[in-house]
Structure formats: structure tokens, C-alpha cells
Amino acid sequence: MDWIRDMPDSAPQTTRRADYRPPAFHIDTVELEFRLDPAATLVRARLAFRRNGPGEFRLDGDGLTLLEARLDGVALAEERTRLGADGSLTIGDAPDQGVLETLVRIAPEKNTELSGLYTSGGNFYTQCEAEGFRRITFFPDRPDVMARFTVTLHGDKARCPVLLSNGNPDGTGDREDGTHWARWVDPHPKPSYLFALVAGDLVAVRDRFVTRSGRDVALNIWVRRGDEDRCGHAMDSLIRSMRWDEEVFGLEYDLDVFNIAAVSDFNMGAMENKGLNVFNTKYVLARPETATDGDYQGIETVIAHEYFHNWTGNRVTCRDWFQLSLKEGLTVFRDQEFSADQGSRAVKRIRDVRGLRAAQFPEDAGPMAHPVRPDSYIEIDNFYTPTVYQKGAEVVRLIHTRIGPAAFRRGMDLYIARCDNRAVTIEDFVAAMQEASGVDLSSFMGWYDQAGTPELTAEDRYEAEARRWVLTLRQSLPATPGQPVKHPVPVPVAMGLLDADGREVPTRLEGENEAKAGTRVVLLEQAEQSFIFEDVDGPPVPSLLRGFSAPVKLKGVAPERLRFLAVHDTDPFVRWESGLQYAAGLMLGMVAGHLRGEALGFDAALEEALRNTLRAAEADPAFAAEALALPGEGFVADQMEVAEPAAVHAVREHLRREIGRRCGDVLREAYQALSEAGEYRIDGSSIGRRALRNACLAYLVAAGETGLAEAQYREAGNMTDRLAALSLLAGSEGSAREGPLADFHARWRGDDLVLDKWFSIQAMSSRADAMAAVRALYGHADFDLRNPNRARSLIGAFASGNPLHFHREDGEGYRFLADAVVALDPINGSIAARMVGPLGQWRRQAPGRAALMRRELQRVLAVPKLSKGTFEKASKALA
Template identity: 80%
Template structure:
């Protein structure tokens, strides 16, 4: 009998890259759309580009016929691989290959390739979905110009969309109709898109900087038209920003967005026809939270910005994925920062990085921003590729400055337009534009792991000299035991005893510089000597989080001082967070020793100080009021204790609510919303601060305040904030509120997802039983990715104390869900596994239970490649 090792899928290595044997000058696609049997005719104008056979990727296709220059290809020259690929034996060096295939979109539960949802047709081709549509060299370095003709029943499928510009349409005598689309820009197959069905458009127009008119359309199901205004506004602001900041203008006559609820990802940047998860398009105050509005703005911007950083310039192979994703995340972060508070945006981005990417860097799936190998590329759409990739781009921006970065972007686009390139081309353009050697920054792309930065300092009173010593190290990660130093830009300043900003002069410099300056740590250890320092200063390090590292060596006393006095808002927030984290970790250790929890009055003082200054920036105040999250605290521990962490955090929330109750209540009352809901930054900040106050008051025992807010709320932000708090309590209004919420919103998929999630993350002792009951609820559908994430993903990632139950029931629940989902939607199944791979941070008994569930997943017959990869690497 074959062992699991013998059945293991083949790993693809970055070093094995070879250019494609054939290029494609043009491709013509004809779709006869039918849910049960769509017929796809593809005409590929091929020419030899390198040595090798003509191999065309395919997956689940039924070949009807194949012709070369109009002549049928004999069966003996057609070779099919076990993976579904088609090789044309003895293929000429050039010619027109025509294939006809049949596919069944309605049976495509993977939601990859062409599939149906609600009777409409949609595609998702990144990374390797196009091979499920027709035979094609499905790789990003094969770029060609597409002409697409769609034919369908006009009554059932009145809208026919594809990439590029419309190029004709008409009716046919049998009740069918057709439309043709031509994309003038070459693109790889992963950027192909098709949307067809009974949809309606919300329309607008945009005039580019050069005066060209662009038609903008957001296509949604009938009845959703009143929920697209924010998405359209975000799109228009994104288009204008990209022109103003990067000089990049839209390049087609039309820009289409289509929204679908059955979608594995957030959105997809297909050229001229973006396909979005409805979660990132549909919003109105009654149904969407402030977080939803902000998410829509971010994702709309991200996918639009891909038009140049990803589409016009794309990646040569999937190992270069961060070339487009990391750069575009950086661009969408900068866009959102320009729309509101830059400091708050930076804090939220760092909070997200630490919640998702830092644990990934410390776990079994740790991989470089540019991976060395993969089995299933879908598994590498990760926080490391996206968020850490964006941080590496930010490192370059910080190192060379904004002006040089813009010159580098101009050079990168001009030199590589309509090409598929590597990360070296991007870094090389930045190096050439700045005149600075950036070769060492490639270490950030090629090494996994989060660097640890240790800071020590000393002061020589006689010489008035202050010395800062910085040491860096990177922990070993799977496959990379030995690490090399990477360049770490350290933005820093010095503060005097009253918090004033000091002018600083490094030894060898002629004049002191005021404010923030940049140090570059390039070695494992470096010393930086500052002259003319009149008294021992307090250093403010990593201002703006200038590098994605773990900073160590800052004493609690200094953290308290910086939290009050630092002029840099990020360090001020970070210092308060780290001070609280240190206290909480000490309390966790005390609880593990059986000691009663205490309380540090400094926390109450910090809360009161934040409330007193909250009016100046309520969004920042809301961030400053938040205690470190349970996941953040677990990430600081060698062996996590999820139950102790939860108990300590709840204890502190309760004590702060009690000790600061009067001030919290006054602040809460003062922020009551008057007038219509607004989605501007200040209004969002005021609601966030108000709900932060509510959370402390409820923790202190006033659940009735949450019940009252739930009844009175006029927007989903306040409604959901109140219900989320109420769900954790035994208040009599709890069950009635849950029932009322479901009764009102059971017909709205996105709102109902929220109902599932808040119960999945409940802290109540019966949470596991509630989650199992919700899994059997008539409104739960495992086949819908949003619903699976809302229940299973929210429980496994957002409820650590119950997921890590000592009896292993949380682990079994997740493994059962993965096993059930794998034959339906393997990509989603693989994405859900990650929490089981974090067993190294758990006590031995829990670790053994987690490993048992990973092994149980691996024992499933015919396990998908992606799920096998995540489960097997999770055991390493």
C-alpha cells in the first residue's frame, strides 16, 4: 500500500523556472454559455519562443476537437497528462491552434475557473483557474491580447461582460444574443474575466487627467443598487489619487466591477473587469459597519491600483507574487492614509500585521516574501506575501525617500510596461533612481522570520555623549536555520526629561538635526554615538514603525514616559500597548502560579488621560484605549496559555470599567450621535471611541447599557457593537436581541454573516455548543466561502480560549470542517487549516491534540494538493 509520503504532490521550486516554449500573439475565445454545458472555442496564434514541447494546462476539460491551421490534429499527437494538461506532439514552430472544449459551470463548487452563482456566470482565474476554462499555457509570463465573444440566452443572461472595451453586440434569431470584447493590452491568463447574467449597473463617469472619459459601472443583483454609492466614490477617489500621486492614468474606455457573494477571495483585479466579493462592494448605514466602509475603500483602491502594478506590469512567475501584491498593498495603505488620519491608519496596519503575519513568521508555514517552493500556489496568498511584502516596499521608500521612490516607480513602469518581470526589476529601478545600493534589501525578500531588534544605551556625562547599541537577530524558520543580517531603517528621536524633542548630532556630523532622523542598522550589531547631549535622553525608536521587527530592551519606565510624551503618535500608542502587554503577561504568569490577579493604577491613569484628550483625535483615543488582544499576548509567550490570557484580559477590562466608570460614562454620553450617519474619519473615530467606552462599562457589569444601545441604534456600527457585547453576557435581553437581529436580517447574506461571527467568537462557556448548533442552522451553507469564514474561521481564529479547549473539541471541530469542505472547495479548506499548525506555542497536551487532528486530515483519501500541503507542513 502506498504511504502518504509516496502519494505526496510534487513541489515546485523557484530555481527550476524556465521560459515558456511558445508565446501567444493573440487569442480569440468564443463562449456558448450554458450552466450545464458551456462550449469554449479557443484560437491561439502560437510561435516558438524557447526549446521544449507545446504543453497546454488543463483541468477537468472535455476536449471536443483540436485543429492546427484548420486541420484536425490526429489523436496520436495529443498526449494528456495525469494533471489534465494537453501536449501537442511534433508541434510546428508557429501556427494557429484551435481547440473546442466543454465544461459544466454549475458543478464547479471550487469557484475557480468559470462557475455559476445565483444563476449568473462568473470567473476566478488567479492563480491557476484559467486551465479550468480551456487548454492554455496558464502561467503569468505568457502575455497575449484577448478577443472574447460571449453568446447566451438573452432572457436569462441579458448582461455579457469581459475584459477590455466593448466591440459589438447583437441579437440572434433563436432568442440568444452575443457581445464581443477586445482588450488592447496584453495580459496573462490569470487576468481573464467573464461575467454574465441578470445584473443591473450603478453608473458614473470619470474624466482622466488627459481629458479622456471613462464609463464606470458596478454590476450587482437587482435590489442591491442602493448599496453601491460608497464603492463608486472610493473608485473615483482611487483613480484621481493614482494620477496625482503616481502619475498613473486609467487606460481603457470602461471600468467594470461585478459583485458576487460566492467568491473565495476579497476581490480580483482582472483587467477592466474587477470581480468583487459582495462584502467589499455593498454598504449602507443600516447594513454595514464603519469597518465595512473602510474595508470597501481599501479593497476598491487595491484592485484598481493593480491596473498598473500587477496588470500592465505583472509577475514573471508565482514566486514573484509580492512584486504585485506587496507593492499594491503599500499603495492602498498610502491612499487610505491620505483619506484620513495617517497615524491611525499606520496603527491599524501594524495591528493587522502583528495579528496575522508575525505568528505566520513564527509558525510552520513561515516562508520568505519570495518563497523558494510551493505545492499549491493558492496557499501563498498569505500575510507574508501581502502585508510583510508591503512593509518591505515601505522600507525601500523610507530608505531612499519619497521623491526618489516616485522616480523609481516612474522608471519601473516605463521600463517594464506590458512585461512580466521579477522583484529584482523593481528593486533595481529604485536603486537606479536613488543612486543608493539596495542589494542588501533583497535579504528581506529571501529570508523568512521576523527580525528581533535589541536596543541598549549608555550616557557619558563628562563627554556629554550618548551611545545607542542596536543588535539584530532572526530566529530559525523551517528550511532556514542560518540567517544573515538585513538592513533595518530605524527612525528615531531623542526626548529630554519633559518630553521635548532634542536636536541630535551623530559623531562626525557638523550640525545637530532637529526631530526624527534615520539610522540604518546593517550589521548584526552597530553603535551610534551622539554628541553634545546635555543630559541622559529617552530614545524614541522605530517611529512610524519604520521596520517590521520586534523591538526589545525598552524598560517599563521608559514605555510609560513615551506613552505620555512622545511626539510621534505611533510610538506613543506602541509604548502604551507594550507597557500594558508587559503587565498582562506578568499577571498571566502570576495566575499560572495560582496567585490572585492584581491591578496597576497606571492603566487607569492612562485611560483617564486618554479620555481627557480624546476630543482632539477620537480615532486615536479609541486605539489607545484598547488593551492588547489575546492573540497579540499569546504571540509574546514561548508557551501560550489561552485561558489565562482571556481571564487576565477580562479582569483588567472589568477593573478599568469599575475604576474609570464615571469618566467612561460621561465620554460615552457626550459622543451620542445626532443627525444622519456620516462615514468621514472624525465620525468613524467618535463611534469607535464611544463603543470602546461601552465595552469597558459592560465589562464592569452594565450589560443593560448595551441592551439599550442595541434598541436605540440607527446604524449597523452601533447595533453590532452592542450586540457583540451583549452576546457575551447572561442579560435577559441577550437571546431576544439575537432572535430579533436574525428575524430582521436573515434575508441579507452579508449582515447574517455578522450574526454567525459574533456568536462564534462569544466568550460564554457554552460557545462550543452554540457553534455546533449554528453549523446545523438552516442558514449555514458550507459551500459559501463568506459563511464558512463567518462561522468556522471566526471561531478558530477569533475565539482562542474555546478553540484551545483542553479536551480538544475546538480542534476536532475545525478538522471536521476542513475534511467536509475539501472535496467541495479545496482552496477554502486549505485556508482554514492554519490555526492547527500553531501547536508549538501550546502546552504539550494541547499540542498533541492539534497534531492528532492534522494527521487525521492527512489520512483522508484523495486529499487536495493545497490541503495536503498545509496539513503536512503544519506537522513539521
Template identity: 65%
Template sequence: MIATSQPSPPPTIHREDYRPPAFLVDSVDLHLALHPAATRVKARLALRRNPAAGPSGTLELDGEALTLLGLRLDGAPLPPDRVRHRADGGLSIDGVPEAFALDSEVEISPAANSELSGLYLSGGNYFTQCEAEGFRRITFFPDRPDVMARYTTTIEADRAACPVLLGNGNPDGAGELPDGRHWARWVDPHPKPSYLFAVVAGDLVAVRDRFTTRSGREVALAIYVRQGDEDACGHAMDSLKRSMAWDEQTYGLEYDLDVFNIAAVSDFNMGAMENKGLNVFNTKYILARPETATDADYEGIETVVSHEYFHNWTGNRVTCRDWFQLSLKEGLTVFRDQHFTADQGSAAVKRLWDVRRLRAAQFPEDAGPMAHPVRPDSYVEINNFYTATVYQKGAEVVRMMRSLIGEADFRRGMDLYIARHDNQAVTIEDFVQAMQDASGVDLARFRRWYAQAGTPELRVRDAFDESSGRYTLTLSQSTPPTPGQPEKLPVPIPVRMGLIGTDGTDGAESPGAATLLLEEAEQDFTFEGLPSKPVPSLLRGFSAPVKLSGLSLEQLGVLAAHDTDPFVRWDSGQQYAVAEMLRLVRDLRAQRPLELPEGLAANIAALLERATDDAAFTAEALALPSEDFVADQMPVADPDAVHAVRQFLRAAIGTRFAGAFAALHAELTDPGPYRIDGMAIGRRALRNACLSYLGRAEQGDGLLRAEAQFNTAGNMTDMLAALRVLADSDSPAREAALARFHATWKRDDLVLDKWFTIQAVSARTDTLQQVQALAGHLDFDLRNPNRVRALVGAFAAGNPAQFHHASGEGYRFLADTVIALDAVNTQVAARMVGPLGQWKRQDAARGTMMRAELQRILERPGLSKGTYEKVSKSLAA
């Protein structure tokens, strides 16, 4: 029994309970008179009864934190006895006709809106965030994605405070008003759900450009930022224009409005939002200068800008019927942005990045208390399901579908999907059916990927008959139980593979190269006429989001050295390193001396021999598996032992190969101005990987090199890499470098976030105390989601040894933060709960302390439903 002070648990929403809306909204005419504390919103809704929903005389409108000032039906005031105020803030209106106009006026306070959902103030400017259920904080409305309407929005505000007034769609007039105020009207010609509504108003400046579509239409582009940030928008604008061209070339999808506007804000719960014609972005994914942004920041901007633009068709023009279908737009669009980014540079390295992120975030989610299918069956708070499963695993499911039906049929399926469902709110079944109809491939069993939670485990066995040359590969699959799904059915798993000779000969051109389809719990695949037993190269390109096991260390060594598929070569090296790290953990527990495994050293040596052939790949392959990833391979995690082993290996590798690392570090110094092309990024990545190892070496000049690089760096990538090495150390230069960095960048919020994060993930033994102190720093702001993620999120999710400190103080620190946040921003608070939910993975003592902190959060009076859902599910797991 879970103890709770909640008067009653919040209701659970079930997918099977979906019913069509009783009323449809044909048009929305909004008038917003902006004021920090008392914004007035007038809304006229043209409603009609939905013939698909059956008879109903009651109109249900959602509302939250609204003060109702007036309500009229077809121009006449509504009698009080026909209007009921619901406990959740909404309204029920009885006795409405078949079709009618409803006028309402409400008052809201953007300045008091710390939730950053609905209309809120940030830095004196007005922004909206309406996904998933923020529009109900602006006006009364049937706030659900299957209610699509055409919007006309008039905004008025003080001209001095808000010279810029932006809305969805195309501009349709502007003018002056008395008392120094002015107005602007925006008309969106396309029907959209309320979650795509947007308004931005304030003292912003525009960086402008133009794009000519393939049909010859001119589109005006603008990115609106704070004054002084104009020179930091070039990469975002370039990414937008390349995204627009790529979507035309790859999918035949042309932009459909006269303008495309982006507004950047530093207070934002998420990365960005795809509102029709007016995207709102976290500044983190817009602003970039070489002196302030890292290579990863530039890559993140390209990814997020493309993602939000691609939503114009996969999310906006075709949207979700209900929130259970969220991956319909998010998984598909992540797949599209991954495809785009891969086309812009090294597809192989991009794939490694995507797999790293999936394994770091989604695999643990699949194994934890919040495990859910790509299409969930229920939720308490929908904001809790903007998850790695819906996004990243959803993208992998789309990728597998394309693999099964082929690229040409996938493109035909996309064309058919959009042609059938343009301007509709649809389901995942509609998308899969379009792919099936376009290809003729039966995808009935494939749909299980959308319905089952958990990460399938793929195990390999093999046998070779020397007399006949017959090689038999046996593949089996199983998926562990997850909450609410104890039994699992086999899923179709496409396994791209090749056969490698033990002498390193690639078998890609032999009869062994194929894509196998594992559909049953176990299947045999036979290959004839082979001269010797090969090594199977499996999951090339990471062809399915599964865990692979069964290969020996010897086989992994051959693949890491010789496979021509970059993913298998990298992954085999990672699996080899994990196996050796787990062996060293056992040695440490048995108090045996630790030694650098010679096989691992040989793998490093082989990488260094051809280090600059593909510098970006070498940098990825040199990195040891993360502590969390290694711990996930253990029946019970041991964060202290895993941390000690990883630190030992970093030092041992740095010492053994100090000469090679030092030579590479010198060789790869940037020869000129900062560039963000693939070659330059790869060279910096490899150079800084070398510096990281040198900084851990038991002797040598690694820390001196880091200090020199920090002092002379011409870009943030190199400066931050050097600072990271110093921050991990006991060098006297550490405190001076951190102080100098803070003094230089304390007025740049995004760079200051990096300062907080570097200290939060430091490997030093006093990091927990440092983080606790930083939470009281003058520059730490609990109301800013970026700053909370930079310190608290980075510490809890990125520093397992210190978060799992034996004292339990890391758990208490996170719980205290969640409790404080829940009173300020419930979405961010709920997202911070995750690390505590992994209590079952820890030893009994740590698990008990984690449960106690979860219980303490749950007992907090007035806990939000989002945080309640995360905590209660974590305790019940």
C-alpha cells in the same frame, strides 16, 4: 515519519527551476456559449516558438475538468497519436511547427464548479476567477503569467437569463441570435496573462458614472449588482473615482481603457480580482448602507476598491514573470492602497490599523510552520501563498525601500520601472533594480528582505555619560530560524527615532532626531551634548516590520504619555500593557490575587483626560492587546490564563473608570445622520470602546446601556457594538437581541455573516457548543466562503480561549470542517488549516491533540494538494 494515505506526495515547484515558456501566444480568440451544465468554449490560439526557450517540438497545454470535443492545428484535425492526455488534465501535442494556429473546443459545467475557480455559477449568474490557475478550467492553455496575449472574447447566452454579457477590455459589438439568445464581443488591446481573463454574465443591474482622465478622455464606469442592491454602491463608486484621480496625481498613471466595470458576487474565494477592465468583487467589498455596513466595512471597501484599481498598472500592465514573484504586484499594490487610504483621512490611525493587522496575521505566520520569504523558494499549491507575508510584509518592504532612497527617488524609480517594463512579465529584481538606478543607492543587501523568512527582533540598550553628555544607543538584531532557513543574515533596518526627555520633553528637534540604519548584527549610535539621559523613541511610524524589546516599563510609560509620534505613543502603551498582563499571568498561576496595575491605570487615566482631542487614536490606545498577541510573547502559550487576565482587566478598568466611560458614551452620541468622515468614525469608535468597558464593569448600567443602544441604533456600527457586548454576557437581553437581529437581517447575507461572527468570538464559556450548533443552522452554507469564514474562521482564529478548549473539541470541530470543505472548495479548505499549525506554541497536551487532528486530515483519501501541503508542513515543523 508522517503517515499519509496519499499514493505519493504532490510535486513541489521550485523557483530555481524556472524556464521560459517554450511557446508564446500572440492572440486568443474565445467564444463561450454559456449553459449551466454544458458551456462550450471554442478557442483559437496564435502560437509561435519562443526564441528564448530553445528548441522544442512539443506544446504543453494546461487543462483541468475539461471535456475535449475537438482539436485542430492550422485548420486540420490532429491525429490522435500526436496528442497525449496528461494525468493532471493537460495536453501534450507533438510535432508542432514554428508558428501555427490551434483551435480547440471543450465543454465545462459551471453549475458543478464548487471550487469557484474558472467559470462558475452563483445565484444563476456566471462569474470567472482565474488567478492563480483558473483559466485552465475554461480551456486548454499554457496557463502561466509569463505568457501574455491579446484577447478577443465573444460571449453568447440566453437573453432572458443573461441580459448582461461582460468581458475584458472594450465592447466591440453585440447582437441577436436564434432561440432567444444573444451575443457580445469584447476586445482587450493590451496583452495580458491568462489569470487576468474575466467573463461575467447574468441578470444584473448597473450603477453608472463617468470619470474624466487628466488627458481629457471620458471613461464609462459601472458597478453590476443584483437588483435591489443599487443603493448600496455609492461608497464603492466614490472610492473608485478617488482612486483614479489619486493615481494620476501621485504616480502620473492614467487609466487606459474606455470602460471600467466591476461585478459583485457573494460566492467568492477572495476579496476581489483585478481582471483587466472587469474587476470581480466579493459583495462584502462593494455593498454598503449605514443600516447594514459598519465603519470597518466602509474602510474595507475603500481599501479593496483602490487596491484592485491600482493593479491596473502594478500587476496588469506590468505583471509577474512567475508566481514566486507574487509580491511584485501584491506587496507593491498593498503599499499603494495603504498610502491612498492614509491620504484620505488620519494617516496616523491608518498606520495603527495596518500594524495591528500585520502583527495579528503576519508575525504569527513568520513564526509558524508555513513561514516563507516575501518571495518564496518553493510551493506545492500556489493558492497557499496568497499570504500576509506576500501582501502585508511585502508592503512593508516597499515602504522601507522608499524610506531608504527618499520619496522623490522612489517616485522616479516607479516611473523608470513602468517605462522599462510596460506590457512585460518581470521579477522582483527588476523592480529593485529600477529603484537602485533611479536613486543611486546600492540595494544589494536590502534584497535580503525578499529572501529571508522570519521577523527580525530588534533589541535596544543604552548608556549615558553625565560628565560629557554623551548618550550611546546600542541596537542589535537577530532573526529566529524558520523552516528551511536555520541561519539568518543581518538585514538593513531603517529605525526612525527621536530622543525624549524623562520629563516628557520631546526631542524631535534635537540632534537625536534621525533615521538610523542598522545593517550589522549590532551597532552603536552616539549622541553628544545632551543635558540628561533621554528615553529613545524608536521605530517611529513603524519604520520596519520588526519586534522591539529592551525598553523598561518606566521608559515605556514616558513614551506612552509624551511621545509626539502617534505610533510610538500607541505601541509603547501596548508594550506596557503586555508586560503587565504577563505579570498578572504569573500571579494567576501562583494563585495570587489579581489587581489592576496602577501604572496601567495611570495610562488609561491620561488617555481619558484628552480623550476627544483625537477620538480615533484614543479608541485604539484604550484597547488592550489581543489574547493571541499576548500569548505570542510567551515561550509556551497559556490561552486560559491569558483569557482570564484579559477579562479581569476589562472588568477592572471598566469598574475603575465607569464614570468617565459613561460620560464619554453620552457625550459622543451621534448628533445627526450617519457620516463616514474621519471625525464621525473616530467618535463612534471611542463611544463604543467606552461601551465595551462598561459592559464588563462589575457594577453600573453597562448592559442596560448596551441594550438601549442596540434598540435605538441608527447605524450598523453602533448596533453591532452593542450586540457584541450583549453576546459576551449572561444578560437576559442577549438571546432576545440575537433573535431580533437574525429576524431583521436574515435575508441580507453580509449582515447575517456578522451575526454568525459575533457568536463565534463570544467570550462566554459555552461558545464552543454554540458554534457547533450554528454549523448546523439552516443559514450556514459550507459552499459559501464568506459564511465559512464568518463562523469557522472567526472562531478558530479569533477566539483562542474557546478554540483551545482543554477538551480538544475546538480542534476536532475545525478538522471536521476542513475535511468536509476539501471535497467542496479546496482553496478555502487549505486556508482553514492555519490555526492547527500552531501546535508547537501550545502545551504538550494541547499540542498532541492538535497534531492528532492534523494527522486525521492528512489520512483522508483524495486530499487536495493545497490542504496536503498545509497539513504536511504543519506536522513536519
């Protein structure tokens, strides 16, 4: 057919939340039939449709070759079809209901974008979130079109012995021509972004789970042959997640089978497709020889996250992509709570806050700042961000803190019951919480609709004669792109009062009848509020934002109070936070002096804090490891109006050397005492001991004791200790690094996930020759730009994890990143767009560096046929 095509638009189009309209047509059922071939897969789709409102019957498509189109069994006339320049298909004069059948051809082996149906290692995989299904067949590819899917797969039995899709299996069969087929039926309606297909030569690690109602569920993790012995932790995490969701939220799995398939070529961490989760191998495969403690913890978190999506994301999904945090923020909150219940809640909270500050706070302060619920986008993939995920989870936690756990559980029950099998909005979630709790939560929508990180200050005074203590809190929210005027948001401040000896002071707010012991929550709702506490015997020390009760910056706490709280506070988060902020303040002062040419000194309080931490480490070694760490270079730079990465690095390295030198005796003693013997274990205590031991090693190596790291590398019985030692050696200026780096490469060259670590530790090295080494690694035989994990392991690790060399005065770090983005964009625009972010930091750099960063952004934007995602990121970074 000579299909009619629309003229292409001259520039990428912006999609706006205010323009949302319900779909003109709904799809009730979908029957898909695939004849799998790497070069030419045929996809036949039968869509039972019905009119929902005014408008044309338009189906999204991208890169599809249309072979047939039939309406109610009759071939469509040419004048009733129109192919748009964007790949869409519009059916003219469509009836109010009917069955549309299309046959298309696609080429999975040429799909380097890894969106839609693609091949990896000879197998077939899909990734359809957010808009990948349109690369498979024509469909109204939006989350508020929910349909029941039946899928039949045909493939060569020798090449594809395994044929998987969503839902429950519904028959298989062989054919005389060497092919076979399998049918899958999903009884639950779902949007197209949750469709999944996996086919190829895979093997399953199997287990079973019996739900609380007695349903027997088959559990399968599908991996490449040879990886079967690396799935035990993932399976254990899945089973614990299923049990936890039943016990904590009353949510039971609803199919007969739960499949996970692992693939090394994957843009994301994992995908929650109904009944068939597709995972990056990074978040499935682990054994002590190849995976670190962090890898084990990451697997637990991501397995739980994708499983929890079964209800918060699948059974209840988002109406449009602006509501993305409805599923992602809520599910991150749920996976954080799950992980906190598996180990130390305090340490989990500290690590989550570290991650929030490292990724989301800078996003809030930069050119890509956007609300948890954005107002517009050019490429939706660009809004899979720390703001939508991590800050979205913090907003859910705000509501949980405000109404309490019992009311939150009632709200979840109501939300699921009311919204099951529907595509809904953030307002629906907040309304359920409000109704279940009886608390007006309307003001919390400000957290969803305003970008930026609120800043809090606190003042207090003690009125001895009246025995009253008055706390005055103030909040402000800096302007962000497109939002110059801000309004106060509700900030739950969990707090307690300590006396001069560090004991908790029972508190009674004005108007209350009885004093309350322990932590209480006061709600700051205005730009400024005062809270009056009665019957206070003496001036207390306030402990604010316990458990990090709100995603804000608390500024202006006096150093002497920070030192007191770091020693005495009964809340572990505030104790850690106070030590961190004290050290950060000290480092900022040293940076300022260093820039003035002053010699670098040392604060004896740091030595005292380290010795105190090690003395008390046995009670909670994981917490001690966190408390021992100096603030990161990025965290300190973020406190500066104009960042000076080289000066921050110089100060931090000086302090690390001095601590290692001054505290060498207790650090060596602790290092030896924490030596591990026996079988590797991944319980919280064992992980904490390894973390503390390696923290001690890092200070000793900083003071010049590289021999300890060399010995640990040789003798390590697990990847956690081996990689910790190698990372320290890789950053050392001497020759001790060469042998271990060569040995590690030779030993693990055949394991992609382990080799990613080899690339990353060199990319983040602060050695003088690091830039040349990174360039050389980019040309290394084992570097593959087409593999997202490998690209992130080198390019992403350098740009985000090596501020010293990324921000070189000659601009070479910026040129390297821009070169990589330009090379990657035509291969995989989604990954290229995510790499642009560090160049957007130019506003906070000195004028010379800022000009160099802008130049590289302009060079990226000048590339012909730039992908929508990279165009959006680069243009916003320059705006």
C-alpha cells in the same frame, strides 16, 4: 478520439523557484468564443503561437472535455495529441508558429471550487488567479505568457442580458433564437490569470471619470437587482482612487470602460482582472443600516487596491508566482498610502500594524513560515498569505523609508516605463529603485529571501563629560523551517530623542556638521552597530521605530521608559505602541502569577492612562479609541514561549472589569458626550467618535452595565453601533443576549452579508456554552458550507477569533475545525486549505493540547483524495 493519457503521479508535486524556465512557446493573440450554458458551456479557443525556446508545446488543463483540436485548420491526428493525468494537453511535433484551435465543454454549475468559470445565483462568473484559466480552456496558464485577448460571448438574452469581459466593448447583436452576443477586445497583452467573464441578470450603477489627459471613462458597478442603493461608497472610493493614482504616481487609466461586478460566492476579497474587476459583495455593498464603519473602510481599501493593480500587477505583472509580492506587496503599500491620505495617517498605520501582528507575525513564527518570495510550493493558492501581502508591503515601505519619497516616485516612474507590458521579477523593481535613488539596495533582497521576524534590542549610555549619547542596536533572526542560518538585514530605524520634559532634542550624529530637529533615520545593517550622537546636554529618552519604520520586534524596553513615551512622545505611533507594550508586559506578569495560583491584582497606571486618554480624546477620537484598547489575547499569547489561552483570557477579562468599575464615571461621561445625533457620516471624525464611544461601552458592559448595551442595540441608527452592542451582549453570560440575537436574525435573515456578522459574533463568544453554540450554528438552516463568506464567518471566526474555546483542554475546538476542513475539502479545497492554519500552532501549546492538535492534523491527512492545498498545509503543519 481515444486520447493518450499519462499515468498519474502518486503524490502532489512540488514546484521550485530554482527550476524556473522560460516558456517553450508564447501566445500572441487569443480568440475565445463562449456559448454559455450552466450545465454544458462550450469554449472555442484560437491561439496564435510561436516558439520561444526548447521544449514541447504543452497547454494546461483541468477538468476539460476536449471535443475538437485543430492545427492551422486541420484536425490533429491522435498520435500528435496527449492528455496528461493532470489534465494538460501536449501537441507533438508542433511547428515553430501556427494557430491551435480547440473546442472544450465545461460544467459551470458543478464548479464548487469557484475557480475557473462557475455559476452563482444563476449568473456566470470567473476567478482565474492563480491557475483557474486552465479550468476554462487549454492554455499555457502561467503569468509570463502574455497575449492580446478578443472574447465573444453568446448567451440566452432572457437569462443573461449582460455579457461582460475584459477590455473595451466591440459590438453586440441579437439572434432570432432568443440568444444574443457581445464582443470584447483588450488592447493590452495580459496573462491568462487576468481573464474575466461575467454574464447574467445584473444591473449597473453608473458614473464617469475624466482622466487628466481628457479621456472619458465609463464606470459601472454590476450587482443583483435590489442592491443598487448600496454601491455609492464603492463608486466614490473608485473615483477617489483613480484621481489619487494620477496625482501621486502619475498613473492614468488606459481603457474606455472600468467595470466592477459583485458576487456573493467568491474565494477571495476581489480580483483585478483588466477592465473587469470581480468583487466579493462584502467589499462593494454598503449602507448605514447594513454596514459597519469597518466595512466602509474595507470597501475603500479593497476598491483602491484592485484599481491600483491596473499598473502594478496588470500592465506590469509577475514573471512567475514566486514573484507574487512584486504585485501584491507593492499594491498593498499603495492602498495603505491612499487610505492614510484619506484620513488619519497615524491611526491607519496603527491599524495596519495591528493586522500585521495578528496575522503575519504568527505566520513567521510557525510551521508555515516562508520568505516574502517563497522557494517552493505544492499549491500556489497557499501563498496568498499575510507574508506575501502585508510583510511584502512593509518591505516596500522599507525601501521608501531608505531612499525617501521623491526618489521612490522616480523609481516608480522608471519601473513602469522599463517594465510596461512585461512579466518581471522583484529584482527588476529593486533595480529601478536603486538606479533612481543612487542608493545600493542589494542588501534589501535579504528581506525578500529570508523568513522570520527580526528581533531588535537597544542599549544606550550617556557620556556626560563628552556630552555624547551612544545608542547600540542589535538584531537577530530566529531559525525558521528550511532556513536554520540567518543573516542580518538592513533595518531603517526612524527615531528621535526626548528630554526629561518630553521635548524633542535636536540630534547630530558623529561626523555631521549640524544638529537636526525631529525624526531621523539610522540604518542598522549589521548584527550589532553603535550610533554616537554629539552635543547632547543630558541623558535623553530614545523614541525608536517611529511610524513602525521596520517590521521587527523591539524587545527589552524598560517599563518606566514605556510609560514615559506613552505620555510624552511626539510620534503618535510610538505613543500608542509604548502604552500597548506596557500593558502587555503587565498582563504577562499577571498571567504568570495566575498560573502560580496568585490572586489577580491591578496596576493604577492603567486607570491613569485611561483617564488621560479620555481627557485628550477630543483632538483625535480615533487615536484615543486605539489607545484605550488593551492588548488582544492573541498578541499577549504570542509573547509567551508556551501559550496559555485560558490564563490570558482570565487576565484580560479581569482587567476589563476592573477598568470599567474603577473608571465608570469618566467612561459614562464620555459615552454620553459622544452620543451621535443627525445623519450618519463616514468621515474620519465621525468614525473615530463612534469607535471611542463603543470602546467606552465595552468597559462599562464588562463591569456589568449590560443595560447600556441593550439600549444602544434598540436605539442604534446605524449598523456600527447596533453590532457593537450586540457583540457585547452576545459575550455576556446572562439572558440579555437572547432577545437581541433573535431580533437581529429575524431582521436581517434575507441579507447574506449582515447574517455573516450574526454567525461571527456568536462564534467568537467567550461564554461557557460557546462550543455547543458553534456546533449548533454549523447545523443551522442558514449556514451554507459552500459559500466561502459563510464558512469564514463561522469556522474561520471561531478558530482564529476565539482562542479560549478553540484551545479547550478536551480538544473539542480542534475536532470541530478538523471536521469542518474534512467536510469542506471536496467542495472547495482552496478554502479548506486556508482553514487548516490554526491547527499548526501546536508547537506553542502545552503538551496535552499540542498532542490533540497533532492528532487532528493527522486525521485530516488520512482523508483519501485530499486536495493539494490542504495536503500541503496539513503536512507542513505537522513537519
